[in-house]
Amino acid sequence: MNYTLIIGLEVHVQLTTQSKMFARCGTEFGLPPNTQTDPVSLGLPGTLPVMNRRAFELALKTATALHAEIAPFTKWDRKNYYYPDLPKNYQISQYDLPFSRGGHLDIPVRKDGTGGGICRLTRVHLEEDTGKLTHGAGGYSEIDLNRAGIPLMEIVTEPDIRSAADARGCLEELRLVLRYLEVSDCEMQEGSLRCDANVNLHIETPHGAIATPIVEVKNLNSFRSVERALEYEAERQFRQWQEDGLTIKDAHKETRGWSDPEGVTKPQRRKETAADYRYFPEPDLVPVVVDDAWRARVKASIGELPAARRARFEADFGLTPYDANVLVEQGRDVADYFDAVVTKTSEYKLASNWIQQDILRIAKELKLTLTGFPVGPDELAELIGRVQRGELNTNQGREVLAKMVERGQSAEAIIEADGYKMVSDRGAIAAAVDAALAANPKAIEDLKKGKKPDAVKGFLRGQVMKQTGGKADPKVVLDLLDAKLAELASDG
Amino acid sequence: MTLTPEDVAQVALLARLRVSPAEVEMFTEQLTKIVGFVEQLNELDTSNVEPLAHGVEVFNVFREDKVEPALPRAAALANAPEHNDECFIVPVVIE
Numbered sequence: 001m002n003y004t005l006i007i008g009l010e011v012h013v014q015l016t017t018q019s020k021m022f023a024r025c026g027t028e029f030g031l032p033p034n035t036q037t038d039p040v041s042l043g044l045p046g047t048l049p050v051m052n053r054r055a056f057e058l059a060l061k062t063a064t065a066l067h068a069e070i071a072p073f074t075k076w077d078r079k080n081y082y083y084p085d086l087p088k089n090y091q092i093s094q095y096d097l098p099f100s101r102g103g104h105l106d107i108p109v110r111k112d113g114t115g116g117g118i119c120r121l122t123r124v125h126l127e128e129d130t131g132k133l134t135h136g137a138g139g140y141s142e143i144d145l146n147r148a149g150i151p152l153m154e155i156v157t158e159p160d161i162r163s164a165a166d167a168r169g170c171l172e173e174l175r176l177v178l179r180y181l182e183v184s185d186c187e188m189q190e191g192s193l194r195c196d197a198n199v200n201l202h203i204e205t206p207h208g209a210i211a212t213p214i215v216e217v218k219n220l221n222s223f224r225s226v227e228r229a230l231e232y233e234a235e236r237q238f239r240q241w242q243e244d245g246l247t248i249k250d251a252h253k254e255t256r257g258w259s260d261p262e263g264v265t266k267p268q269r270r271k272e273t274a275a276d277y278r279y280f281p282e283p284d285l286v287p288v289v290v291d292d293a294w295r296a297r298v299k300a301s302i303g304e305l306p307a308a309r310r311a312r313f314e315a316d317f318g319l320t321p322y323d324a325n326v327l328v329e330q331g332r333d334v335a336d337y338f339d340a341v342v343t344k345t346s347e348y349k350l351a352s353n354w355i356q357q358d359i360l361r362i363a364k365e366l367k368l369t370l371t372g373f374p375v376g377p378d379e380l381a382e383l384i385g386r387v388q389r390g391e392l393n394t395n396q397g398r399e400v401l402a403k404m405v406e407r408g409q410s411a412e413a414i415i416e417a418d419g420y421k422m423v424s425d426r427g428a429i430a431a432a433v434d435a436a437l438a439a440n441p442k443a444i445e446d447l448k449k450g451k452k453p454d455a456v457k458g459f460l461r462g463q464v465m466k467q468t469g470g471k472a473d474p475k476v477v478l479d480l481l482d483a484k485l486a487e488l489a490s491d492g
Numbered sequence: 493m494t495l496t497p498e499d500v501a502q503v504a505l506l507a508r509l510r511v512s513p514a515e516v517e518m519f520t521e522q523l524t525k526i527v528g529f530v531e532q533l534n535e536l537d538t539s540n541v542e543p544l545a546h547g548v549e550v551f552n553v554f555r556e557d558k559v560e561p562a563l564p565r566a567a568a569l570a571n572a573p574e575h576n577d578e579c580f581i582v583p584v585v586i587e
Binding site: 286 | 506507508545546547548550551552553554555556557558559560561562563565568569574576578579580581582583584585
């Protein structure tokens, strides 16, 4: 039987502010428990919340970048529930008049050509984060309120996502956009980006289409767990439906938690319905009016976003969608680096290759970002120029680059000191070809027997390079090797 | 609007109040009266009145994003019924 997986995401993002949403204490991650509180965060009687301007503006910036409609008038609401993660017994959130509605996220196509498209957003709203509970073994729970009151932005997508891989893709692209906007660190491990997924199946049966009950999956602490949990949940819901035949009409929404080590989802408490939260307007905070001038100012503060940058890399530099995406998806530092390199060289494709294959590899090994990378964009462009002009072959270029990183010297200094020079002299290379052939009679035998000619030729080319200490011009090597092999073949 | 004993039990549950069957009966009657009293407001024609989001007509009260010193932890924990010098302690609550 065929089924379609229907997924919507609820993403919570901590905004990068110094102070909390409605309180003046700090927001730093990883401090000792309860060292970042004040009377407002503690919900003490007689305290009043005051809005953090920067938090509101970061949220406006995000919603604008996500093509959402910014409400001219927005207010705060109390979401009432008893749970000790917020000592006030309510969370300040936004209910019926969120500061933004709608919007969408453009998702790039994956490497294998699948995925990609548009994920519509339902709304983006602002609220305060809750404290952290640790359940002890001795029948008690410990509460740390450092996190309570940190500005939290909730981004809700429409149920537009149709596979676990697409859910991951959507979340990764969202993180990239948020990092471009510099509104959040988006560290899933630290909880500054959190994701819940609402998921069910539409199943084609001989008696018509049915939908399974909606399940909200929580505890998705990494991109990989988002993908794994949704794959698991699709199969589980199908099995469950085969067993009990329950549909969305027969059962409440269920909350399940993902257990990463076990690779399963497990039922959690029954979800209180929206009415149970008894939302009502927050009397302690006044509404916010966003006029055209403010909207325009926010819009002007948004730089180029990932989707636009990919398109520009394709249009202006002739990169393939794949290459453009690799440079963009790694983060702003990488795309900035590429942009800087191509102001100094018109070898766009080479620049993209060098960054993808060499610079990123070295950066990963050394755990560096490309901001302040030891070899700057100008220096890379200069090195690419040398390879392009035939002063160095590609392998030599790689070695020089490695030494530039290692020694912090210029390409010129290293070429000078270590005697890098590409040998293009046909006489010298012809001698190396002869020597390589003489030393490897078996390879020539193999070639005559018609055994994998490309592999044998590749091997011989390597041998010639070895003969010249890696300095030969690969084009000349290939040229002379081909001529020599043709000669041998015609000799019979 | 007439409230049922089930409504009252549900409200009590949400407010974490333990009520006896006799109290449920009493509150059902009392709350029905209170809701009925407030219901008088429905007699007013509000079709031409803009919904009110807040009692005072003031907007956009912000503060700058500046940090002030946090409460010392000992002070933050001082009024808690139970703490372990680092965290507030409550009976185990599993979501």
